[in-house]
Structure formats: structure tokens, C-alpha cells
Amino acid sequence: MSSAKSMVLTEFNAPLEKQEYPLPEPAKGQLLVKIAAAGVCGSDAHMWRGKDPRTPLPVILGHEGVGWVAGIKDDKESVEGQIIREGDLILWHRGISCDRCYYCKIIKEPALCSNRLVYGINRGCKEPPHLRGGYSSHILLDESTSVFRLPPHIDPAVVVGATCSGSTAAHAFDLFSPRIGDTVLVQGPGPLGLFSIAFAAACGAAQIVAIGGTADRLELCRGFGADITLNRNELSAAERREKIMELTDGLGVDYAVEAAGSKEAVKEGISLVRPGGTYLSVGFGEPAGALELEIFEDLVRKNLHLQGVWVSDVRHTYMALQLIRGKMDTFAKMITHRLPLERATEGMELMEKKEAVKVVLTPE
Ligand SMILES: [Zn+2]
Ligand SMILES: [Zn+2]
Known part of the structure; x- marks a missing residue:
């Protein structure tokens, strides 16, 4: 595959549009990831409806993701110190804090970072490399993204909720x-x-x-x-x-x-x-x-x-991931809908109407 397929929010309340983008070559420290599971969060539906003032247009929604490393330039370590290699299944923390502002340095509350970037939320897809959200076959993760390496056979859909609600x-x-x-x-x-x-x-x-x-x-x-x-x-x-x-x-x-x-x-x-x-x-x-x-x-x-309680930091994603991994059968019951990527709009509707407890998009 030489291009990525993404579902893009171009206009509030309108169905997401299918678009293709060229697959970027990862720069030093970046990871190109083939998405295995993208969680549909209740807040995605709010963004779609134009209720979240952070929403840039156009944007690839989706701030919860798990996927396989498809491109890597140099060595990269997980937050637990494991070497990340091509083909590894990983989960990433959705936010990137700046590590230099008052909230990061003095208060030590990265969730309050003044410069916080969040995949699928405040990172639009107008400019290259475009792939900054989870409703896509691929995403490009920046060097400062915190990554967790997962066992290869874990069900990606079950753990994906660790990244936002968890x-x-x-x-x-x-x-x-x-x-x-x-x-x-x-x-x-x-x-x-x-x-x-x-x-x-x-x-x-x-x-x-x-x-x-x-x-x-x-x-x-x-x-x-x-x-x-x-x-x-x-x-x-x-x-x-x-x-x-x-x-x-x-x-x-x-x-x-x-x-x-x-x-x-x-x-x-x-x-x-x-x-x-x-x-x-x-x-x-x-x-x-x-x-x-x-x-x-x-x-x-x-x-x-x-x-x-406003958003979360990397260690909170770790806490949620550990909680899920100790109770995989229980957390599997939270995932009421698994949909192909193309049905992302329907996924948001199901979350909005509370017909689904949790929708997970599986691009594969
Ligand atoms: Zn900061
Ligand atoms: Zn969320």
C-alpha cells in the first residue's frame, strides 16, 4: 500500500469524507503506524457536531489508537524502555505535552500543558504529513509521543480505550x-x-x-x-x-x-x-x-x-492499560461494536445515541 486511507471531517454534521494521502517517510524518532484499532470516543461525536472549540477543519478524528509499526527511521524506545521495531504492536498516549511550560515544569501536571497537542483533536490534516488522527489506515507519530509496546496477540480493540476514557x-x-x-x-x-x-x-x-x-x-x-x-x-x-x-x-x-x-x-x-x-x-x-x-x-x-479532572497524562494511560490487561474478558464486553473504517460516521452516531457502549474502528 503506497497511500493511506482516512475518514476526514471537512464540515460539521456532514458525513466524514474518504480521502487518500501519500504514506510519509518517517523522520528521525517518528513512527509510521498501520492502525489496528481506533476507538470512537463520545467526544468525537461532539467534535463532529461542532461543539468542541478546539476542532480544526479539516481533521482526521480519532485520539485512541493501537497499531503495528510500519515505518521507523532510528531506534525508538517504549516508555517502559523496550526497543520498538517494525511490526511491533503499540499503543500510544494521545497527547503530547511540551515539557517546557509552567504546567509541565513547575506544577508537574502535563495534562494542563499550555501547548498540549492531541492526535485527532487539535491537529488538522490540511498540511502534510496529514496523518494525525486515528480514523485512518495509518498515522504518523512524532518523536515525543509516548508509546507502549503490546504483546503481539492481544486484542487491539479491547485495550484501545486505555488511551482516552481509561x-x-x-x-x-x-x-x-x-x-x-x-x-x-x-x-x-x-x-x-x-x-x-x-x-x-x-x-x-x-x-x-x-x-x-x-x-x-x-x-x-x-x-x-x-x-x-x-x-x-x-x-x-x-x-x-x-x-x-x-x-x-x-x-x-x-x-x-x-x-x-x-x-x-x-x-x-x-x-x-x-x-x-x-x-x-x-x-x-x-x-x-x-x-x-x-x-x-x-x-x-x-x-x-x-x-x-481534565484529560490525562502518560502514566494514567499506563494505569488504564494495566487495569485492562488484568481483566481482558471483562473489558472485552465494553466493545459493543467493531466497524470497518468506512463506517466511522455511523460509529459516531451509535456513540451519540448511546446505542453503543464503545465503538472501535478496525481498518483491517
Ligand atoms: Zn507544557
Ligand atoms: Zn476521548
């Missing part, structure tokens, strides 16, 4: 972790919520409560480690509150993660956390408007730890 959930648990014996609430049964449930279980939570909207999704939550599930379409907010207070001897949960991307969820979740507890919001990828809170009752009087 990594972002890991960031939340890295900032604040529940303690052994805690009751943890997870709001939202999508990939972020499922990763959060699995992380909470790994942290030793005694009870994990998941709130979601459909029986199928809640069953999936139980498979990932949720002990109790509450269907928000069957139980009113007052009934959900009553259940949670029953489970916690009237205290409220110790730790809650919002993975729903809904303002109502934030308001409800904060009200369900006990005094001195922790509330993390990971579910918002783009502007969502204002929310009214009772500052005294919800925040101050509660001594609440309120934590926002």
Missing part, C-alpha cells in the same frame, strides 16, 4: 483515590463510568453503587464490579437518595465520580456525598453551561473535596 478515569483516581472500605458512587454507565467502577474495585471499595439509565448498561456495570445499580429512569431522585442513605447508614457515600456529562448528575452527586467526602467530575469534554450550587450546604459545611 486514562482520564485513571487521572481521577490518581488525584484522589477512595480508601479501602469506602462506598463509591459512579454516575454514568459509559466507558468512563465502567473504568471508574473497575478502578474503585481495584482500590478496595467495599460497596460500589452505579447510576445509569438502562437495564443493559447497569448489568454491564455489575460485570465491572458494581454491587448495587440504580436505574434513574425507574427511580426518582428522592428514591435514589433514599437507597443510598440506606446503604450508608444515613451518611452518604464517601467518594463519587461523575462520568455522565450532565449538570443534573453533578448536583445530585454532590448532595449524595457525606461530609468530608470526595466528588470528582470527569464526564465533561466541552463547555456545558452553569450550575447553581448551595455553597454553604454543598461545599463549605461539608468540607467537600471537589475535584475537576
Whole structure:
């Protein structure tokens, strides 16, 4: 193959366009990768709809990827120090931080880097080398990309979620972790919520409560480690509150993660956390408007730890990858749809309508 096939976002809300680009010769430190699996993230659909202010046009979407090294110029090492060779199966961290700004150097929070570049998000495809997103047969990775080498026979579709939803959930648990014996609430049964449930279980939570909207999704939550599930379409907010207070001897949960991307969820979740507890919001990828809170009752009087979570760093991708590798059968159930590259637009629609838990494009 001498050219790459890509699905390109050229106009918001219109179907992605199939385009071909010449395969670039990798420069020093770069990797040309033949994509094995590209995750379709909920935020791709938001970008497609023009809701993400970072979106350049045209752009090859897709910030979650796993693939085989198809071109390499010099030696390259994985973040674990293994030599990367042509033919190796790799997973890459989606963001590249600059390692020179205030947030990289002083605060040591590369997720907040002022110059952060993200494959498939803020890297358009107008100029050569074009191939900077995952909805493509190939991608060109820069020298500063952090790469993980994978065992050759691992299912690429199952691990691809480590690079965005898994990594972002890991960031939340890295900032604040529940303690052994805690009751943890997870709001939202999508990939972020499922990763959060699995992380909470790994942290030793005694009870994990998941709130979601459909029986199928809640069953999936139980498979990932949720002990109790509450269907928000069957139980009113007052009934959900009553259940949670029953489970916690009237205290409220110790730790809650919002993975729903809904303002109502934030308001409800904060009200369900006990005094001195922790509330993390990971579910918002783009502007969502204002929310009214009772500052005294919800925040101050509660001594609440309120934590926002923005994207993630390389070590969070590592945490998510390790979590998945310990539970491959469980995480395989998250992948509800595998589609050829040409059906990328449909993949975004399935994510948008929440018909799919996770869509993975498999260009092969
Ligand atoms: Zn930086
Ligand atoms: Zn994402």
C-alpha cells in the first residue's frame, strides 16, 4: 500500500469524507503506524457536531489508537524502555505535552500543558504529513509521543480505550483515590463510568453503587464490579437518595465520580456525598453551561473535596492499560461494536445515541 486511507471531517454534521494521502517517510524518532484499532470516543461525536472549540477543519478524528509499526527511521524506545521495531504492536498516549511550560515544569501536571497537542483533536490534516488522527489506515507519530509496546496477540480493540476514557478515569483516581472500605458512587454507565467502577474495585471499595439509565448498561456495570445499580429512569431522585442513605447508614457515600456529562448528575452527586467526602467530575469534554450550587450546604459545611479532572497524562494511560490487561474478558464486553473504517460516521452516531457502549474502528 503506497497511500493511506482516512475518514476526514471537512464540515460539521456532514458525513466524514474518504480521502487518500501519500504514506510519509518517517523522520528521525517518528513512527509510521498501520492502525489496528481506533476507538470512537463520545467526544468525537461532539467534535463532529461542532461543539468542541478546539476542532480544526479539516481533521482526521480519532485520539485512541493501537497499531503495528510500519515505518521507523532510528531506534525508538517504549516508555517502559523496550526497543520498538517494525511490526511491533503499540499503543500510544494521545497527547503530547511540551515539557517546557509552567504546567509541565513547575506544577508537574502535563495534562494542563499550555501547548498540549492531541492526535485527532487539535491537529488538522490540511498540511502534510496529514496523518494525525486515528480514523485512518495509518498515522504518523512524532518523536515525543509516548508509546507502549503490546504483546503481539492481544486484542487491539479491547485495550484501545486505555488511551482516552481509561486514562482520564485513571487521572481521577490518581488525584484522589477512595480508601479501602469506602462506598463509591459512579454516575454514568459509559466507558468512563465502567473504568471508574473497575478502578474503585481495584482500590478496595467495599460497596460500589452505579447510576445509569438502562437495564443493559447497569448489568454491564455489575460485570465491572458494581454491587448495587440504580436505574434513574425507574427511580426518582428522592428514591435514589433514599437507597443510598440506606446503604450508608444515613451518611452518604464517601467518594463519587461523575462520568455522565450532565449538570443534573453533578448536583445530585454532590448532595449524595457525606461530609468530608470526595466528588470528582470527569464526564465533561466541552463547555456545558452553569450550575447553581448551595455553597454553604454543598461545599463549605461539608468540607467537600471537589475535584475537576481534565484529560490525562502518560502514566494514567499506563494505569488504564494495566487495569485492562488484568481483566481482558471483562473489558472485552465494553466493545459493543467493531466497524470497518468506512463506517466511522455511523460509529459516531451509535456513540451519540448511546446505542453503543464503545465503538472501535478496525481498518483491517
Ligand atoms: Zn507544557
Ligand atoms: Zn476521548
